[in-house]
Amino acid sequence: MSSSAGRILHISAEEPVMNIDFSIVLPYWLLLLKGLGLTLGLTGLCAVIGSLLGFVVSLLRSSTVAWIRMPMTLYVEFFRGTPLLIQLFWVFFCIPVVLQLAIPPYLSVVIALTLYMGAITSETFRAALKSISAEQHDACIALSLSPQAKVLYVIFPQALLRAIPPLLSNIVSLFKESALISSVGVADLMFVGESISNSTARPLEFLTTVGLIYFMVAFPLTRLVGLVERRFLRRFAY
Amino acid sequence: MHYHFDFSFLAESVPPLLEGLKVTIELAIAANLMGLTLGFVLCLLVMSRWAVVRVPAQLFIEFFRCTPALLQIVWFFYCIPMMVNVFLDPVWMGVLALGLNLTAFNAEAYRAGVQAVPKEHLDACVALGLKPWQRTVFVILPQALRNSVPVLMTNGIGTLQQSALVAIVAVADLMYVAKTIATQAYRPIETYSVVALVYFALSLPIARLVHVIERRQDLAHQR
Numbered sequence: 001m002s003s004s005a006g007r008i009l010h011i012s013a014e015e016p017v018m019n020i021d022f023s024i025v026l027p028y029w030l031l032l033l034k035g036l037g038l039t040l041g042l043t044g045l046c047a048v049i050g051s052l053l054g055f056v057v058s059l060l061r062s063s064t065v066a067w068i069r070m071p072m073t074l075y076v077e078f079f080r081g082t083p084l085l086i087q088l089f090w091v092f093f094c095i096p097v098v099l100q101l102a103i104p105p106y107l108s109v110v111i112a113l114t115l116y117m118g119a120i121t122s123e124t125f126r127a128a129l130k131s132i133s134a135e136q137h138d139a140c141i142a143l144s145l146s147p148q149a150k151v152l153y154v155i156f157p158q159a160l161l162r163a164i165p166p167l168l169s170n171i172v173s174l175f176k177e178s179a180l181i182s183s184v185g186v187a188d189l190m191f192v193g194e195s196i197s198n199s200t201a202r203p204l205e206f207l208t209t210v211g212l213i214y215f216m217v218a219f220p221l222t223r224l225v226g227l228v229e230r231r232f233l234r235r236f237a238y
Numbered sequence: 239m240h241y242h243f244d245f246s247f248l249a250e251s252v253p254p255l256l257e258g259l260k261v262t263i264e265l266a267i268a269a270n271l272m273g274l275t276l277g278f279v280l281c282l283l284v285m286s287r288w289a290v291v292r293v294p295a296q297l298f299i300e301f302f303r304c305t306p307a308l309l310q311i312v313w314f315f316y317c318i319p320m321m322v323n324v325f326l327d328p329v330w331m332g333v334l335a336l337g338l339n340l341t342a343f344n345a346e347a348y349r350a351g352v353q354a355v356p357k358e359h360l361d362a363c364v365a366l367g368l369k370p371w372q373r374t375v376f377v378i379l380p381q382a383l384r385n386s387v388p389v390l391m392t393n394g395i396g397t398l399q400q401s402a403l404v405a406i407v408a409v410a411d412l413m414y415v416a417k418t419i420a421t422q423a424y425r426p427i428e429t430y431s432v433v434a435l436v437y438f439a440l441s442l443p444i445a446r447l448v449h450v451i452e453r454r455q456d457l458a459h460q461r
Binding site: 080082098194203210215 | 241300306309310312313316317395399400401405406416426430431434437438445
């Protein structure tokens with residue numbers, strides 16, 4: 001008994017900073033996995049709804065009617081021009097007060113991330129729509145296609161294909177930014193990692209592990225973006 | 239709607255908010271200076287011929303680009319002091335984390351700028367018998383830097399917004415002051431709305447400028 005206490009003292013006296021031991025992470029793998037599951041689930045949900053929202057917003061922003069276009073532009077600029085952390089806090093604190101509705105933290109987080117994703121995605125779609133060269137518009141006129149036919153059969157198919165790589169990058173960003181939801185107490189991967197590292201006083205091992213987990217998900221996705229750009233788009237969209 | 243908006247309490251919170259704003263701007267400028275210079279160096283390393291130099295640089299970039307900025311900041315605050323026994327001022331730790339994050343993103347921006355220089359220019363350099371260093375300094379770099387300006391500026395705005403994350407590790411920036419005031423006054427809506435407007439007002443002019451520069455570059459490319 002006394003010898004083990006002496007050994008601990010000895011270690012803390014000799015090596016006050018460095019005693020890294022990653023094996024202590026192992027017993028917590030299930031908790032970390034649950035956190036990752038929540039992060040992935042929320043990211044997936046917000047990515048799908050946010051992309052649809054962004055698509056609709058990008059169409060509304062190209063409207064000729066000013067009172068449709070202006071609010072949409074304002075929405076996009078505002079969500080792109082303020083920190084996501086403030087957006088999260090705003091939705092988290094303000095929707096319950098303003099609407100007199102008690103919404104669970106999960107829902108407020110989904111709302112905030114979806115609005116954020118919608119804003120950045122609408123820019124992606126807008127850039128894709130703009131990337132269709134002027135010659136194609138001219139060709140549609142020369143072929144006397146109706147505006148509907150032009151949009152439906154010429155512009156959209158190409159624009160949507162070209163939007164795929166940046167859309168994937170947006171999803172990677174959303175995945176990374178979703179770590180912020182830990183700050184409003186949603187038990188995602190970041191939250192789980194931080195709480196374990198606080199309760200075990202082992203930030204180095206746990207935060208590094210959490211970082212590696214994020215990396216292992218995000219890195220293949222970023223490679224996929226490049227792959228899609230090189231293989232898939234060369235064949236179909238250009 | 240039963241909520242009564244009351245912005246009057248914010249009048250007495252102006253001095254602390256300004257203090258916070260100062261810290262935020264300092265953080266953003268210092269991180270940007272770091273990102274612009276180190277990013278360029280890192281870009282050169284990544285494009286190096288030797289794998290010994292290229293691979294670690296690439297790994298650095300990928301790690302910073304593929305993990306959440308929040309995690310990077312928390313990691314720096316907890317782990318750097320433990321590993322190397324260095325205790326920096328929290329603001330400087332924030333600058334270090336944000337700056338290295340921006341370095342990785344800017345290195346990619348510089349590289350994209352270099353890759354956007356047309357291949358014909360390289361052929362022309364060979365045809366004119368320019369030396370490799372002349373080719374790099376007089377032909378590639380001026381064009382590459384100009385190409386990468388919009389992305390660098392966009393990344394810079396991104397860092398301004400990411401700087402709000404240091405509030406989570408208790409650096410007294412604008413976001414942190416806002417959190418404190420919102421909790422004390424129990425008026426989160428007003429506080430966060432005003433602070434969001436401040437961030438927005440800071441980034442909108444730069445975003446507009448990026449827009450103008452991009453349009454000018456598009457026009458120049460069409461000619």
